[in-house]
Amino acid sequence: MTTTTVAHTSTSSTGRRVQLGLAALLGFFIVGFTGLSQVEAVHNAAHDYRHSLGFPCH
């Protein structure tokens, strides 16, 4: 029983890290898309936002 519990705990802890990593990656892509994407339409749509956050623009 003890072995099972330990194995379970370590798996869920690893799973937690992976899930947090995935969520962080999602956040990174969202910030990158709104702030750094060089697609012209994205830049134009988020123009005032980018200037207001101090992102490199133009």
Place this chain on the structure above:
Amino acid sequence: MTTFRNAVFLAALAGLVAGLVLALLQTFTTVPLILQAETFESAAPVADHHHEPGTPAHDHVVLTEDAHSHDGWMPADGFERFAFTLGANVVSGIGFALLLVTLSEASGGIASWRQGLLWGLGGFAAFTLAPGLGLPPELPGMPAADLLARQVWWLGTVAATGAGLWLLALARSPLASLAGVALLVAPHVVGAPQPVSHETAVPAGLHHDFVVAVTVTNLLFWLVLGAAAGALRPRFDMGVAPAALEGRAA
């Protein structure tokens, strides 16, 4: 995927609140300054601009591109433009919140709204303060170095500052603290890409007001974001009790 789902929900709520606050603040602070700068931009005397013989030439094509010769679709001035700015603020607010929530969870989670303020200060230092030293917030029509080079420096500075603060705040060994200080300083030793000339039709006073407005509004954004994440966290099962962090930090 409980942790993933709860992290996304928590970040969505905190990011929504902070993004709405930021969009509201921008409406009265930074956006009017941007619109004012655009009047100088369209009146930019590029054609009257002569070089004395012997002065280094700078690329006027780049300057003209700076001057918003935006191609393709763009939102119409007025409500549509505001709506897209609002949308960008909320979406990116959630993105910033995801980074804040996941990084804080990796060290035990934010214990309270008060501790959230400190996490928010960290985000402000990494995303606004440090990049803003080398690349002060730009108004439309201001000259700047190559976009990609600036974006690379910006991202590197955010990452180095975030990692440096992490080491200073959470690591225990003196060597880690030293590495933290080095990471905070390194981007500024490297230096941000600068334009050939800083000459611009935008008045220096206007730019000064803009830098202050951007810095203060982003400070408020990050404080609200951190506090909201800390206050809302107990409503979500994040899998770890935040007491772990307090125990370690004590």
